[in-house]
Amino acid sequence: MARIFMKGCEANAESAVRAGCRFFAGYPITPQNEIPEYFARRLPEVGGNFVQGESEVASVNMLYGSAQTGTRSMSSSSSTGISLYSEGISFMASARIPAVVVNVVRGGPGIGAIQPAQQDYLQATKASGNGGFRMIVLAPSTVQECVDMVYEAFDLAERDDNPVLILADGVLGTMMEPVELPEMKSDEEVAALKAKYYEKAIVGHPITDRKLGVPGSVGTGQEIRNIEAAAMYKTWDKDIRCEEYMTEDAEIILASYGISARISKAAVKDLRAEGIKAGLIRPITVSPFPYDVFKNLDFDRVKGILDVEMSIPAQMKWDVEYAVQDRLPIHECLRSGGQIMTKEKVMEEAHALVKEVL
Amino acid sequence: MARIFMKGCEANAESAVRAGCRFFAGYPITPQNEIPEYFARRLPEVGGNFVQGESEVASVNMLYGSAQTGTRSMSSSSSTGISLYSEGISFMASARIPAVVVNVVRGGPGIGAIQPAQQDYLQATKASGNGGFRMIVLAPSTVQECVDMVYEAFDLAERDDNPVLILADGVLGTMMEPVELPEMKSDEEVAALKAKYYEKAIVGHPITDRKLGVPGSVGTGQEIRNIEAAAMYKTWDKDIRCEEYMTEDAEIILASYGISARISKAAVKDLRAEGIKAGLIRPITVSPFPYDVFKNLDFDRVKGILDVEMSIPAQMKWDVEYAVQDRLPIHECLRSGGQIMTKEKVMEEAHALVKEVL
Amino acid sequence: MAKGKVEIRKESCKNCGYCVKYCPKNVLEIGMEVNSKGYLYVTAARPEDCIGCAQCGIMCPDAAIEVYRED
Amino acid sequence: MAKGKVEIRKESCKNCGYCVKYCPKNVLEIGMEVNSKGYLYVTAARPEDCIGCAQCGIMCPDAAIEVYRED
Amino acid sequence: MERDLIAAGFGGQGVMMFGTLLAQGTTDATDKQVTYFPSYGAEMRGGTANCYVAISDDAIGAPVMDQVDDLVIFNDASLEKFIGKLKKGGTLFLNTSIVKTRPDRDDITIVEAPVTEMALEMGNAKVLNIIMLGVYVGYSQVIDKEVILKAIEHKIGAKRPQLVPLNNEAFEKGLEIGKAARK
Amino acid sequence: MERDLIAAGFGGQGVMMFGTLLAQGTTDATDKQVTYFPSYGAEMRGGTANCYVAISDDAIGAPVMDQVDDLVIFNDASLEKFIGKLKKGGTLFLNTSIVKTRPDRDDITIVEAPVTEMALEMGNAKVLNIIMLGVYVGYSQVIDKEVILKAIEHKIGAKRPQLVPLNNEAFEKGLEIGKAARK
Amino acid sequence: MMKKVYARTTGIQDKVSGFCPGCMHGTVHKMIGEVAEELGIMDRLVRAEGVGCCGLGQNYVSYDTTISPHGRACAMATGMKRSNPDSIIYTYQGDGDLASIGLAETMHAANRNENITVIFINNGIYGMTGGQMAPTTLLGMKSTTTPEGRDPEKGQGYPMHMCEILNQLTGPYYLERTTCTDPAHVRKTKAAIKKAFQNQIDGKGFSMVEIVTSCPTNWGMTPLKAVDFINSDMLKEYPLGVFRDRSKEEKEAE
Amino acid sequence: MMKKVYARTTGIQDKVSGFCPGCMHGTVHKMIGEVAEELGIMDRLVRAEGVGCCGLGQNYVSYDTTISPHGRACAMATGMKRSNPDSIIYTYQGDGDLASIGLAETMHAANRNENITVIFINNGIYGMTGGQMAPTTLLGMKSTTTPEGRDPEKGQGYPMHMCEILNQLTGPYYLERTTCTDPAHVRKTKAAIKKAFQNQIDGKGFSMVEIVTSCPTNWGMTPLKAVDFINSDMLKEYPLGVFRDRSKEEKEAE
Numbered sequence A, B: 001m002a003r004i005f006m007k008g009c010e011a012n013a014e015s016a017v018r019a020g021c022r023f024f025a026g027y028p029i030t031p032q033n034e035i036p037e038y039f040a041r042r043l044p045e046v047g048g049n050f051v052q053g054e055s056e057v058a059s060v061n062m063l064y065g066s067a068q069t070g071t072r073s074m075s076s077s078s079s080t081g082i083s084l085y086s087e088g089i090s091f092m093a094s095a096r097i098p099a100v101v102v103n104v105v106r107g108g109p110g111i112g113a114i115q116p117a118q119q120d121y122l123q124a125t126k127a128s129g130n131g132g133f134r135m136i137v138l139a140p141s142t143v144q145e146c147v148d149m150v151y152e153a154f155d156l157a158e159r160d161d162n163p164v165l166i167l168a169d170g171v172l173g174t175m176m177e178p179v180e181l182p183e184m185k186s187d188e189e190v191a192a193l194k195a196k197y198y199e200k201a202i203v204g205h206p207i208t209d210r211k212l213g214v215p216g217s218v219g220t221g222q223e224i225r226n227i228e229a230a231a232m233y234k235t236w237d238k239d240i241r242c243e244e245y246m247t248e249d250a251e252i253i254l255a256s257y258g259i260s261a262r263i264s265k266a267a268v269k270d271l272r273a274e275g276i277k278a279g280l281i282r283p284i285t286v287s288p289f290p291y292d293v294f295k296n297l298d299f300d301r302v303k304g305i306l307d308v309e310m311s312i313p314a315q316m317k318w319d320v321e322y323a324v325q326d327r328l329p330i331h332e333c334l335r336s337g338g339q340i341m342t343k344e345k346v347m348e349e350a351h352a353l354v355k356e357v358l
Numbered sequence C, D: 001m002a003k004g005k006v007e008i009r010k011e012s013c014k015n016c017g018y019c020v021k022y023c024p025k026n027v028l029e030i031g032m033e034v035n036s037k038g039y040l041y042v043t044a045a046r047p048e049d050c051i052g053c054a055q056c057g058i059m060c061p062d063a064a065i066e067v068y069r070e071d
Numbered sequence E, F: 001m002e003r004d005l006i007a008a009g010f011g012g013q014g015v016m017m018f019g020t021l022l023a024q025g026t027t028d029a030t031d032k033q034v035t036y037f038p039s040y041g042a043e044m045r046g047g048t049a050n051c052y053v054a055i056s057d058d059a060i061g062a063p064v065m066d067q068v069d070d071l072v073i074f075n076d077a078s079l080e081k082f083i084g085k086l087k088k089g090g091t092l093f094l095n096t097s098i099v100k101t102r103p104d105r106d107d108i109t110i111v112e113a114p115v116t117e118m119a120l121e122m123g124n125a126k127v128l129n130i131i132m133l134g135v136y137v138g139y140s141q142v143i144d145k146e147v148i149l150k151a152i153e154h155k156i157g158a159k160r161p162q163l164v165p166l167n168n169e170a171f172e173k174g175l176e177i178g179k180a181a182r183k
Numbered sequence G, H: 001m002m003k004k005v006y007a008r009t010t011g012i013q014d015k016v017s018g019f020c021p022g023c024m025h026g027t028v029h030k031m032i033g034e035v036a037e038e039l040g041i042m043d044r045l046v047r048a049e050g051v052g053c054c055g056l057g058q059n060y061v062s063y064d065t066t067i068s069p070h071g072r073a074c075a076m077a078t079g080m081k082r083s084n085p086d087s088i089i090y091t092y093q094g095d096g097d098l099a100s101i102g103l104a105e106t107m108h109a110a111n112r113n114e115n116i117t118v119i120f121i122n123n124g125i126y127g128m129t130g131g132q133m134a135p136t137t138l139l140g141m142k143s144t145t146t147p148e149g150r151d152p153e154k155g156q157g158y159p160m161h162m163c164e165i166l167n168q169l170t171g172p173y174y175l176e177r178t179t180c181t182d183p184a185h186v187r188k189t190k191a192a193i194k195k196a197f198q199n200q201i202d203g204k205g206f207s208m209v210e211i212v213t214s215c216p217t218n219w220g221m222t223p224l225k226a227v228d229f230i231n232s233d234m235l236k237e238y239p240l241g242v243f244r245d246r247s248k249e250e251k252e253a254e
Ligand SMILES: Cc1ncc(C[n+]2csc(CCOP(=O)(O)OP(=O)(O)O)c2C)c(N)n1
Pocket: B027, B028, B029, B030, B056, B080, B081, B084, B111, G050, G051, G052, G053, G054, G069, G070, G093, G094, G095, G096, G097, G098, G121, G123, G125, G126, G127, G128, G129, G134, G215
């Protein structure tokens, strides 16, 4: 496969098109503008529809509408815009509608800063809206992973009848890297996907086969639906994905996801070069979270954890603590508000940890 | 003080007025309609302003606007409406604006059911919007507590320059109970509160003392602001509140908040009557969460925990697990989607737990 | 003989009175019996006067009335 | 002698050309020097022609021009 | 001691007023703890309406109960829905004007009253709930009759004082039936 | 081996094009790993613009670095902002037409070129970045000159083929300066 | 032999609706079904439902139905229609839904001339939540949030005229306001609904029928009194008529 | 002796603005300051800022300023004005902010006749995010989301005329559209802004001045070419004028 030098946002969008995505609705917001802009050019070429929503609230509901037809559908936004998606995402999760949403995170809270951040972790993994629903949340750390994860996300969404979130960040959105693109699904394949969804689609049946889209129910209905959803979430154990790098003999562990993990990995190499037995645990699915990888650490060998994220206060650290409990000191290596994590910063904090625990 | 028989929503609103609240903006949604309706009648009487926003998004931003003048300001909504508050709440937390928001939770996710639920726990405590900000979240379990907490919430909000959330539910919103109302702040006291806030207010200064409301910053500003906010959150340890009922010698612990806790308490009494050594831990502040109360349990004596909430999947259980770790079995006693927890259900699940662990 | 006929689904009737008011022949009346939803439902008090004009059916919000006419 | 005078804050000028175009006396010109933001800024090439009409000042989006006139 | 009650019927039968008068009256006239919880469907009219009232000397736990001491039923649908929630030995109050079925239980007491008919006889169909309240208080003796008369004054008198005598009369009528059933 | 670079200047000086041509060219012509990260202020114009390029034989870690091998500077503000990020022994490429100050460091090499003036002489102020790219490639020899010529063809030629010869010429001019500075 | 001249439409299920006595939501649901039968589109019909008493229709109608977040029906319908152009999509929305929280979604769908049909129930009040002020509430009308009557001097605003407002946009194809106060008006409303669906079938674009109806429950009136109130008060504020009909313009241009 | 006849207003700080060369955001910021000086309200002035290039003014103006979520400035200003009636509150919003995401907030504030002043910068495009289509983008105009030019046949909608739309509401007190293409128009714009603030001082209610401006950067034109484009194209779609002036009506009624 040929390498193509692409911007993260555009690679995301192209990959979605290749996966059969034929509908995108979204609203401009930095640093993800190139996603809608790419779809605006690209979707008409493949007979799909691009709509610039009048707002994020409108966009997420256009997504919700389109997804109910069985057309592979996607939207993207960033941080403050994703807050406006809360209600719509909650509706889709309640009505069990598959769709793919990308959050190219920027500095927050509030309008924050247009520069990259990882400040939406708890929102993404614990509560992207009211009602306690959950989503599979994938966290890429390279443009290639953006491409691969978006491509796969549609399958996961349809498997579970649930929205899937890609938790990217402004670095991944705006940086360029060589990528290999997945194969383009043919028109027939795209049509077949839609046909396969027909029984679950809310749109397009004769009255003899009437469907009702249900983001809520009266009586005991809602409880039953919540029980079903909870049971489905339990099946996600098998979907947990996690990269472990040089952890076999590690004495300190860097815990990090997404863009920070990539930087941490470079730091691990440098630490090893210095003779420090460092390793990296990178949750690839941040929801479901790979708690067991942390729980199963050899707590006699490992002496400390460095939580590396572009968020203040720390957020993923919470999940790490949940797993590790009081068994290890967990230090923080944080940047925030659009300040990008650097290898130098990670090295500095890692040295501080080493000094304390080794 | 005289007992007055009042509906939860109305008691909430009256208490706010007595605390000096002079602005309310909100949008109708069951089961909290009586809050805006009460304010619509009451605020004009005390020279305050009631605005029926055209939507939740408009309402939360009216709140944001009013709060920046130093006028005690409040809003309320329910579940799916609270999702639409996400962006506005995140802005207020970022700009460090004090305001009080009440969520009278109903069944979710999505539009859910108009009946009572506790389905918004993780959203309330972990991510009421983008950006990783936090709020103090108070969880009343009686109408009297609604009254007391709303009254106090304004002080907390102003102390921290941060929004405060009251996490109620549809039972508390619609039930009637006798309550004692707190004293009415005089016009002078209300004016003094506003005057005291003048230095922090964004609205109302001459250009020599110009103020800028900042829900975000460029350069390193946002990171600095996040560091300051994170430091402020750390001061909340002193604010943690938790009710412990018959825990001294308890062998099983019911963990529950809000309306479910009240029901659990009745169950504890009945269990004790049966000779079962049960106790109740009720987080009153669900954020910050009383982790230490759980961590400091005597794990030799206590044999199991029953997590009682009106949410499926369980949500507060997550916080309990975070504290208790693998040291005790944690069973679930859940209702959801508008089905109200009953003492009978709690007894049944408690018996099952007892059977297994005692 | 009547030129028309109304069939009333008594369970659907909610006693709004529209059909009674708009029947040009004064055929219908609110009856004295309650359906399972607790409404006193409409009956054709003077069926012989019905001309099958369907005004009642058109006005009924609850589709409680079907109308027949001499062919 | 000139009846008017312009004072130009060279750091504020962004070389949009509005003042040059709307000056009725053709007093102003884009100069050949760059300010610290990298813009070639405006200068009064023919100050003696200035009548102090303030058209340039009014048009300048960046409030880079203040205008004086003979009293 | 806690005494729990569910009242249930159609929307429009005054079920909620039944509950509020009882709860309001008890709050005003006693030191007891009281909770009142109303429950509606999404429909504004014609749906079901029911409410839960608890009266107790101590703090009240659940404002919504699975098992109650008293059940006040205004229509058949509600009987079917709620009969399972009546405790063994509990009392069922039935509006026999409307409710045609009878529960298949012999561990409860049934107090019957044709309150719809009685109300129609009194010339105002709306007071059926007040008659039933009389029946309930007369039979259960859970509170003094004055408590309710005051509550009527307070809640109904505030907006429509002209209706107070009629409601008092309705209440007394029910009270008689209730007392009679006690024997 | 990884080689990292920051290029920085005003918006409008073609800083981003400098970085993309380098990164795009390297991707197309080699097997190396490449990352390019652009960074802007909120303003559309007149703000600062800078970009980070990493070229490496292995997987690249941080696409944004605190310490780089090469620093390409187009104005004074950028020099002040970024000089601290240049590694000991690194190379600083300066647009001397604009940059008047000089850094207070003796642990680096400075390659100077008056690229704004040169571009003006060539009749198109916009090619200053391409000249600088020539200087950079000529001096660093990080890639073959053909790689950039192809990239110019590819990126600039696609939209404005008429500009390719001018850009090629600009690149060659820079290349000469760069090569000369090597000696 | 008697022939059925008025039949219950197959567009509604064999159920009793959840609407209050006399509520014209029922009337309109019935008509939509009748129109779908007459146009032969029943099996292509899809409803994007607003939130409110509108929502009580979800288990009453017999075709595909989906529930949008409050106010967002037009956005949802946009996504549905773009991805399933063969379906006939209509939104069904109350005044709170369409004109308050959903104002932007409604207007922008109209401005894009989305090929959808909008049925707008203007009953001057919030129904399901219990009688709060709507954008269409008449001046002086009491609601639970304007307990002394809507008063613009108190910052409570003025009645909003959606047909007139949408008519300021170039986008929409057809805009008409009707009512259901007597059989003649019901027939007119049905004709308007039919036209609105026909436009969609023909690919013409955005059609809205605004129907002035009653909410006897929250108006605190009997159904018949409420009809009188429509005639005496509502229609004064909301005059009936066709506000936009591009098909007419097209014909005239021919 | 020379007298200063055109001075830099104290309404802006001693800084260089972040706006692009020739961007009329700067012109308007300046005028607002001048008007505030002339009306003596500088120390009461408060700005509720929209998101967009508007926001670049936050550290440029010299009085109280607060940033609303994108599109919600009119809602925020409502809360501010209700709770601080003595402050003079204005919103400053672009076309994406006011007419796209914030359409409902803008219209409902107008409908309530909130006593605020709205300064609306109509430059036909999204500025800060890099040139996406705005509701006011002209037909045929290229943007990054309409790469082949805005085309209603592709469901991209039509230019929206906010003065005309708001004029359908009973609420607003004053609506005018102006431009800044030459000194005479700049003066007219300033007069309109002054009137809009005077109305607020007098408690009259909602005033909006829509100013047709350029975005040279995203239009891809030099500032001067962009001025020509306003005159040749924008003003054809957006005619200047007073659309509503209740003070005139009041005078006539006297
Ligand atoms: C986001 C959100 N806000 C509020 C509500 C509560 N709510 C349900 S229906 C309704 C309004 C109903 O009024 P209208 O749209 O006029 O319809 P009607 O009931 O009169 O038919 C509201 C506000 C909701 N479900 N979702």
